[in-house]
């Protein structure tokens with residue numbers, strides 16, 4: 618029986634990059650049972666909420682979920698009582714138990730000159746950000762009055778241990794645990810638990826602890842020194858957008874969000890709905906294609922099909938394909954065509 622994939626195109630450039638991704642998936646020889654659901658702002662417009670119970674249930678019952686992006690000016694609000702598209706994304710991550718977000722950062726030699734950073738700095742970079750995705754300040758209690766607001770940041774030992782395990786399992790050389798243990802209490806627990814976990818389960822892998830401000834600096838001055846970076850939810854959010862600069866564009870970075878084995882994963886680009894370019898046919902679809910490749914590998918066990926998409930993306934870029942975000946003039950259609958012709 619064909620695997621069941623839930624498609625969540627979402628908002629902004631979302632529908633523009635999901636459609637060509639289905640062409641790429643089909644060209645690589647896969648055939649899935651797709652089911653599309655409105656999500657984010659598109660779901661608010663029809664259902665009044667960013668994630669309906671029905672969509673969450675469909676995702677739980679599927680083999681994998683492929684999501685483009687949510688959000689946009691139409692739904693922007695600072696009123697805590699009004700629905701926001703991003704609540705759908707957070708609800709989905711929490712509802713599927715997706716605590717481990719993998720964001721690989723592998724700048725392609727062909728794109729070294731598309732980055733604002735110097736080629737000598739980027740050369741040899743191949744790192745993985747392992748972002749904790751269902752805890753921290755994103756999910757703590759929130760309060761709001763006219764004049765005060767608060768967001769609780771909480772972590773438990775269990776939450777820290779399970780993300781540390783993912784990081785050490787993925788490491789080839791070293792794990793860099795990023796925190797703010799000089800100031801924040803959750804970071805002090807984070808550091809203690811990672812240190813203990815390392816000593817008891819992975820003593821042969823190198824472990825270093827780096828404060829987040831220093832890590833942000835090192836990421837653009839000495840990125841090749843990193844192997845696996847493991848960090849809490851919000852630090853991981855910020856550092857991964859920063860790391861995207863190493864690849865030439867945020868439009869290049871894919872991600873996989875995973876929970877315990879046997880549960881469906883969620884696969885989505887790191888970038889957002891890019892409202893500034895939505896509807897103009899110029900979105901870079903590569904992060905979305907590479908997220909589909911991560912779905913094949915991590916979600917469905919289709920390693921050779923995943924590698925085929927990745928190498929077709931590499932070859933298209935090596936042949937000179939450049940979308941606008943990479944300093945060129947190719948649109949989404951041309952980029953898709955270039956990848957398809959390399960499959």
Ligand code: NAD
Nearest residue numbers: 686687688689867868887888889890891893894900901942
């Ligand atoms: P963004 O990532 O959408 O855009 C930042 C900049 O990068 C923009 O100039 C945009 O045009 C460009 N960009 C992003 N993806 C691109 C692509 N594939 N090709 C070419 N250029 C691309 O971030 P933002 O503007 O801060 O956020 C816009 C909306 O997206 C917000 O509502 C935000 O909450 C949401 N968002 C959603 C997700 C998600 O769904 N996973 C992730 C991040 C942001």
Ligand code: IPM
Nearest residue numbers: 688703706707854887888889
């Ligand atoms: C991301 C996004 C989301 C996050 C937003 C849209 C909730 O920025 O996936 O990186 O902060 O996790």
Ligand code: MN
Nearest residue numbers: 854855858887
């Ligand atoms: Mn982000």
